[in-house]
Amino acid sequence: MSNENIRLINSENLDRYAQIYAEAFSCEPWNDHWKVEDAKVHIRELIASEQAYGFEYVIDGYIVGFILGTSMLFSYGRTFEINDLAVDPKYHRQGIAKKLLQTLLSELKNQNIKGVHLITSNDGFLQKFYEQFDFTKETRVILMGTELK
Numbered sequence: 001m002s003n004e005n006i007r008l009i010n011s012e013n014l015d016r017y018a019q020i021y022a023e024a025f026s027c028e029p030w031n032d033h034w035k036v037e038d039a040k041v042h043i044r045e046l047i048a049s050e051q052a053y054g055f056e057y058v059i060d061g062y063i064v065g066f067i068l069g070t071s072m073l074f075s076y077g078r079t080f081e082i083n084d085l086a087v088d089p090k091y092h093r094q095g096i097a098k099k100l101l102q103t104l105l106s107e108l109k110n111q112n113i114k115g116v117h118l119i120t121s122n123d124g125f126l127q128k129f130y131e132q133f134d135f136t137k138e139t140r141v142i143l144m145g146t147e148l149k
Helices: 011-025 036-048 096-110 126-131
Strands: 004-008 052-059 062-074 077-087 115-118
Touching (some): 011 077, 036 077
Parallel strands (some): 077 115
Antiparallel strands (some): 004 052
């Protein structure tokens, strides 16, 4: 029987988070080709934020997933944006992402966070995954972007 636990994100585990991130986001549905070094910079920048918060999932002392985001104050209260939820592909389909998200949402509710937002792929199973936790498509805002040439 394995020993599983969820604990707060720890910057000392940055290398492992980067490895998980690069592997997870190089798979379906993203198929992005992340280099571990770039993933490390991405995660380091998030963790450096004063408002960063998240959890890691550990099995028998080995980190297999994490969830990480930042909060921001608005006129109506503090909200939280989930920037990353990543699970080592060797551990997919074991409920780890679900447990990480449940833990985060519970803790954010205890902290009186008013809402939680995220950006995810509109292909595949991810929308359905988040809908299980009462996430819905935003109707008052849209995501816009431009490429700088």
